[in-house]
Amino acid sequence: MRLRRLLRRRTLREVERKFVIEGGRGILSALNSQIEIEAVYFEQTDDALVGKVVSTASELGYRTYEVAKGTMERVADTVTPQSVMAVANFVDQGLDQLPLGSFVVVMAGVRDPGNAGTIIRSALASGASALIMCHQSVDLYNPKTVRSSAGALFNVPISIVDSFGEVYDFLHSNNYRLIGTSSHSHSSCWDCDLSGRIAIVVGNEANGLESIWTEMMDSFVKIPIDDRAESLNVAVAASIVMFEASRQRQVG
Amino acid sequence: MRLRRLLRRRTLREVERKFVIEGGRGILSALNSQIEIEAVYFEQTDDALVGKVVSTASELGYRTYEVAKGTMERVADTVTPQSVMAVANFVDQGLDQLPLGSFVVVMAGVRDPGNAGTIIRSALASGASALIMCHQSVDLYNPKTVRSSAGALFNVPISIVDSFGEVYDFLHSNNYRLIGTSSHSHSSCWDCDLSGRIAIVVGNEANGLESIWTEMMDSFVKIPIDDRAESLNVAVAASIVMFEASRQRQVG
The missing domain is CATH 3.40.1280.10 (SPOUT methyltransferase, trefoil knot domain)
Structure with a gap:
């Protein structure tokens, strides 16, 4: 899966100039700062923050995809994976x-x-x-x-x-x-x-x-x-x- | 192996009131501070620091054991394991x-x-x-x-x-x-x-x-x-x- 590869492979990130943001707070911060988002991926959850991230992303015209339960655990870099991730454009500048x-x-x-x-x-x-x-x-x-x-x-x-x-x-x-x-x-x-x-x-x-x-x-x-x-x-x-x-x- | 269990299991540490110090600098610091050491375990290495730790521990009368190459990698908690570890008594006090x-x-x-x-x-x-x-x-x-x-x-x-x-x-x-x-x-x-x-x-x-x-x-x-x-x-x-x-x- 793309998220998994982008999380693990620096070369892929550098070729695409894209990276993964894990978790609702980080993504919300990116959305508020008008970072360009390629897509938001989320699992079904009761977490209100995830709902807010998905609705904010949709309102801003970004694509959002619901993925099957357990997907985040497979792709994540952490032992306590988040139920929402986003692929975003690199933010560094000249x-x-x-x-x-x-x-x-x-x-x-x-x-x-x-x-x-x-x-x-x-x-x-x-x-x-x-x-x-x-x-x-x-x-x-x-x-x-x-x-x-x-x-x-x-x-x-x-x-x-x-x-x-x-x-x-x-x-x-x-x-x-x-x-x-x-x-x-x-x-x-x-x-x-x-x-x-x-x-x-x-x-x-x-x-x-x-x-x-x-x-x-x-x-x-x-x-x-x-x-x-x-x-x-x-x-x-x-x-x-x-x-x-x-x-x-x-x-x- | 004991090191591996002590690194991974808090309950075992608490029953024995012993824990593991990984790496030469930490062990040397413990030796200098007169922390009670049960034993020092080391692998063959060119690292002068490890040699110093082993000789200092021996001089202080602590047991030192050379273990087979690759042992530390198997027991270690990190991706870049140290070639020396020590089991020490808990240091907290009333x-x-x-x-x-x-x-x-x-x-x-x-x-x-x-x-x-x-x-x-x-x-x-x-x-x-x-x-x-x-x-x-x-x-x-x-x-x-x-x-x-x-x-x-x-x-x-x-x-x-x-x-x-x-x-x-x-x-x-x-x-x-x-x-x-x-x-x-x-x-x-x-x-x-x-x-x-x-x-x-x-x-x-x-x-x-x-x-x-x-x-x-x-x-x-x-x-x-x-x-x-x-x-x-x-x-x-x-x-x-x-x-x-x-x-x-x-x-x-």
Whole structure:
């Protein structure tokens, strides 16, 4: 079945530029954000949310298909499958289409799909104007990334860019200060000025930022952690820095 | 095999009060923290970390067993199994044994093992003196909780307490202010005084804090989020509040 193949095969997703959204809340978020939907598939259920998704999709002119009970369980990527799924068009856009807001988040080598989705969710919530996923970061359309972003990927503009140079040129020419997160930095995120136009650059779970990136940073920040601790989860660390940027903008 | 059963069966873990630590870094962290280890199991490998774990465990007088290649893959809970595992004694302790430090984190209904482990990791890193897991929170010794805590559960004192009243009495009689995290609060975590003796209470992923808890809070804090966003991941939200408490203690 098509849903199953799209959930499992990245190459197929990339050829078709389509992916699967699992669950009512995610699909509703996509519908509200006017993401282009190819079709909605659902099983008979008492869940009012599923009913709402199907009626909203129909009203917007999208195709909806009822499938036999048990279908979702066979195709799903999770142990607790949802009773509604949608096939949607990719949502990423070109760098030149990104709005030039006050802060951007760059994922440079985040490998775990759950972490990537969580970073997208936090980026939206902390007020980031855009997000850039760079080479060697995990697939944005991996089902686990989509799930853990909790609909956020439909509400923050995202670019996927392979070339490091292209990202650097875009940020530099638009006067973004590049702020790298690094546990080796001497500068605490609480003492660092995160106001103005900044790009927060987040590296790999195990290895942090690659040297090609570190050379280009305007500054580095770390989160001061207790002596007993080794490190933080990368999505948590990124979120703390993003929300510190948000705090500084609000508290002034 | 025993490792496999201990990884999969919570009831067996609870009868024996033993659990499995997967991977060299976690085991080394446990050894450094003087957690009681029953035995270390390893496969032949070139990984220097595994060699270090085995030699450290031997020096400390723990039993080490080499197992046949492929054993770990069969028993493991993950798709990328580690080549070393250890069986260890439970590490939780009674409420009356917890140190009375300046801030405590209470998990009240966190259900996802990855979130619980991440909260433990952040609690340690933000300087929490102790952690309490309450009824209906996920199993502390679930393999995914252990993995995502990244060794932190060996370095922060943890109690598992079923009775809500017992937790409340402990905190109240020791003069902890109870701070609930809630997206419905009017008070931003950045404006709230998080100094002094506090307990940060974190609720369920979907439903937040139950009413039995909300009635007992001294105050609630929320993390101000962008209008476009619905919510944050619970481990991220908890971490932001914990690190805000840490920031206020450091910045003054």
